[in-house]
Amino acid sequence: MSGFVFSEKPIPIERGEGAYLYDEDGNEYLDMGASYACVPLGHGHPAITEAVTEQFERLTYVQASYPNAARTALYERLAETAPDPIDKVWLCNSGTEANEAALKFARAATGESKLVATMQGFHGRTMGSLATTWKSKYKEPYEPLIGDVEFVPYDDADALAEAVDDDTAGVIVEPVQGEGGINPASTEYLRAAREVTEDAGAALIFDEVQTGMGRTGALWNCQRAGITPDIITSAKGLANGLPMGATLCRDWIAENYGSHASTFSGGPVVSAAAGATVQTVIEDGVADNAAAMGEYLQSELEAALGDEVREVRGEGLLVGVEVGRGANRALKELAMNHGVLALPAGRTVVRLLPPLTVDEAHVDEVVDAMEAVVT
């Protein structure tokens, strides 16, 4: 038997420590993808290991209908750190499930069905989230998906205002598009999105699966824009490597959520991991480090790569280097010749999203590698 979904890379990874991964021969790799943004605190962080081990020994799993201290502590921590007045949370196991719930909640709370999503957006691969994802290559073999989804150009407030009407249940948007090529939305656009959805009585859903947990320089990206959506979705780094998703929402959404649930919603072990992750991100000022190191990374890349690349862009430690058609070749060379593991964002962009705990020495290492590969 062999797996058949993800194509395998020829580097058998055995262990991880901080920002580095090690293969079976002991070769070291700088994990500039943070394993798909799933380890904001780096690999093997002691606070997470301790929380998980302690909880595993005490109680591995109990269904969500029984209160459990690890889950309750996580609810409280998320409510404390979410922007007011978001104080309700539903837990699940992945980003697509968090978005699936958000779309269902928006429909149930408004009684409407129309969903508005953005071109180049990515929200996951289950049938509902997939219907709001832009690229046809992800969708075509599985159609028909759920209907009533209108796509609008990203970062275009006028187009959004035209699409949102009284029949709209929700607007789903990434404040910085990840998979779509690392495209940050302007603050004006995000504020306009807040206004038009409020006027229409529709739910504004911020997909913060990739931007959350401090990655863009604030715990939640919406805090940078100074707005509070109706729903924020989170996953990836939420439990620093364990599978967890969360759908955070305002009261009017939570009060009318319909009937939605999941067996593994917030099991004690993943809840303990997520609680320790959120606490460490806050206490260690991880979002501030992401802001400072993101600025340093972007300016060093611009200085080193100059006109050799089309653009360096991003927010915090979610950075894209637009290298043109050679993105896959660059990624291969980075891995095989320079011990740097990065990710693509479409066919033309090298995506850098390291653990948020990296320092200047890590940044210098990746900038040297990018310079060697690109110039």
Ligand code: PLP
């Ligand atoms: N939303 C965004 C913005 C993502 O980047 C992703 C995954 O890359 C998802 C949703 C889906 O998350 P998952 O793969 O955990 O289902």
